[in-house]
Amino acid sequence: MPNGWKRAGRKHGGWKQGGRLAAAACAMALIAGCGGGGSIDDQTQENESKASGDCGEVNMAINPWVGYEASAYVVGTVAQEELGCTINYKELKEDVSWQGFGTGEVDIVIEDWGHPDLEKKFFAESGDGSAEDFGPNGNVGIIGWFVPPWLAEEHPDILDYKNLNKYAKEFSTSESGGKGQFLGADPSYVQFDEAIVNNLDLDFKVVFSGSEAATITAFQRAEKNKEFLIGYFYEPQWLFADIDLQRVKLPEYTDGCQDDPAKVDCDYPETELKKIVSTSWVDDGGPAVDLVKNFTWTNDDQNLVAKYISEDGMAPEEAAKKWIDENQDKVDAWIG
């Protein structure tokens, strides 16, 4: 590879030339330096004199979906603006977030979809007591089987599971081995689709998309190209602002019908989403504890902020600020 040393080695010329260049750069920097711009010392003094609130630092987990991000940044921004907290946002999957409660690295999971296994390990009743349930956040999770809107419109009867076998051939793909394809979701989600398909005698094979990105892309493609597609999806989710996916009716959920994973033959229940927090953080009792305790909002609220982020391309902080400015009354209720 050619480089400066080779020439320098031969003629020593590169260094002289470089010296001149450097001198010029140096002079330019000085001129620019005198040119202006704010002084950092002034701002430092200002920061010092501004008494930092007694809230201290709060560690907020950011689990990887936009609706979660919306809730987290709204709560975080309120804590920062109104209570003077310093918020550390940490991008983590659920499993890892829960591990952080005990080590002081995570204080808040703002939207939890139910993790019995983690609760067993970290709640006081059966585990090490590093985490506790802080009540519902007001969002209701709706999980189910969905089809793109064009399909629901052209074949309305597809919205009942009893008619699905009639269309099984249409749903088949290169992945489904002659049966209809059912698109299973991101592995982090609770799903019983293989059992439901089996127990309802549906002529389908569950193919796992493997990630939310893959599922969303699949639904977008199916709507655009008018392809047959049925798969697992959930609300609240920003995609609904873009494509109004239609839910397919399954046998109604009754208490206990999902207790044995192998025997599930019913629809998913509505999930009350809740806040999980670190026990030691609550015991320390900063002002943000009450804020998180009081925080609730609706699916529509969350969808709006999620849409600001994903559709309008706003930074999460900006999106949160915008919503807070427009909904000061709700925010005031949380601060109490």
Add this chain to the structure above:
Amino acid sequence: MSVTTARPRLDPDTSAPPQPPRRTLPRWAWALIVIGVWILIWVFTKGQDTLQMPQRAHTDVQQALTEFRDAVLASRDTNPLVELTYQIGAWFVDVVDWLQRLVSIPDFPRPVPQIGWLGVVALATWAGLAAAGWRIAILVGASFLSFGLFGYWSDSMDLLIITGVAVTIAILIGLPLAVYYGTAGRTGVKVVTTLLDLMQTMPTFVYLSPVVLFFGIGASAAVVCTVIYAVPPIIRIAGHGIRNVSRTTIEATDSSGQTRWQRLTKVQLPMARSTIVVGINQTTMAALSMATIAAFVDGPGLGQPVLSALVRNDVGNAFVPGALIVVIAVMLDRTTTAASEASEKAARGQIDLRMRRMVLAATGVAALVAVWVSRQYVWAAEFPETSWGVTVADGVDSFFAWITETFDGLTQAVADAVTYGLLNPLQELIAESPWWLTALAILALALVFGGVRALLPTVVCLTGLRVFGLWHDAMVTLTMVLVATVLVMALAVVLGVWMARRRAVDLVVRPFLDAGQTIPPFVYLIPVLALFGPSRFTAIIAGVVYAAPVAIKLVADGVRGVSTTTLEAARSTGSTTWQEITKVQLPMARDSLVLAANQGLLYVLSMVVIGGMVGAGALGYDIVLGASRSEEWGKGAAAGISIVLLGIMLDRIMRASAQEDADSHRA
């Protein structure tokens, strides 16, 4: 996921070649017989004993793995080992935090870092100048400016910090091990080789959650998993360099009565210097490729914006930080290479040291002035906002929108052709045969191609696959890996030969290959999905994109290495271009082709997890599942081990086969 040009497998097998057995039939004929018998039995037994399991079921072994993890987790407050590792993790966090306050995040109460962007750019440029000369200084300066201009200044600084800390630790751990590897006996080498294979083929997702358990979240986890992934190259390459110091030199110096320590420090290490630098370079590249994975546990750096753009299905905003990772990789690669050349020059006294000192002093003063300015004024401390990043992101978005619109039908046709024509039949045979049949067939093929020496590793790996309970998934994965490797080799031969024969083609294609190797696969996940939908074929394409560059480069270099006299001899006998390629160039570049296939296969294997995220199911899905759901950790770990076993098995068969070849040629 490594960025290295060649994941080096360099341990020279010094064993004396055994006399090859006389063959009555060529190997391909034997292979056909084995496959024929396989198909015959398959016809009567397919679908039996395939060991397929429902996606959320697990075996006792997998459950035991989960319970082991739970036990460690439950003991974390009392376990002294965890306390120790946690201390180490906390120390990493402190170091990284201190560096961040220095250059990337506001050091409260200052509204900005201690050294603003102008100071950092000036210092980096000066360092480039001091280490490697003017060209590199300009490259470094321009790269640093691009971080700010595209709007990712602090994320880029964070990535450089994590990479710097991780590579330093990797060198501290790696060099002593390299010395051992370079001087150990045969058994020692075999043990270390297997360990390194394990570290490099074990999917990073599998150890992400245990690393968090032992070292904590964020910078500490990022540093640790980067070190685990980045340390093998330096051990392999530097060890190789130390071993290859010529015997005669060592004997000559030994005769003067030196101690082992003197031999090492005065002869072996200095003579292996340039190889050691290559090792450090490769370790750095591997470290960079962990950026996006580390972001899964809140590791600071450019991986974070890539991942959060992925969550929003936002191609453009994943592309820009992804491309900046490529910029960092190119910058560090060229700098380390040039620095080692430069220091060699200096050692040979080809540089005017007085002049050099003067220039460095003068420019050093200029850099310090820039640092001072960046500490005083906000404009020099906080990178001014530009719209460059947004413009590029929008451009990339519309480019991909256009591609998907235009090629949708075509891509679907290609996907269907490969899936129905190649993938499905092959999977039907490999995965839908009873497990014992497939196992026997693989064993027979290993024997045919690799001879007796391939037998033991194959038996061990197949047994392991059976024990960890994911046989069916492993066979589906094996099918995909084989198909992807065939496609990689097809591309490698066509493009490689073309590049070797036409200088202009090489010049145009090579930068794309560099980028293809370095850009995080997460960046092209969405475009590939948009073109092909979630399917096994999509996973294969992702694997090919990632693995083809290495294979193409290796083939191109091999073909170019064919001696010109041989070529001219062929030309003088009037052979056509086609004959020249097929009769002379390709056969003579055989070793490169074998190496390319081997590397291509291992690279494809390292993409299996990504495949799981685009609808390919099988082992990739199991690993993502294990990383996502606490109760499935054991299954994920079992899947990770299965990938390692597949990788080692295929690698050993291929190497034994190449060895057999060499033997029969010699005979």
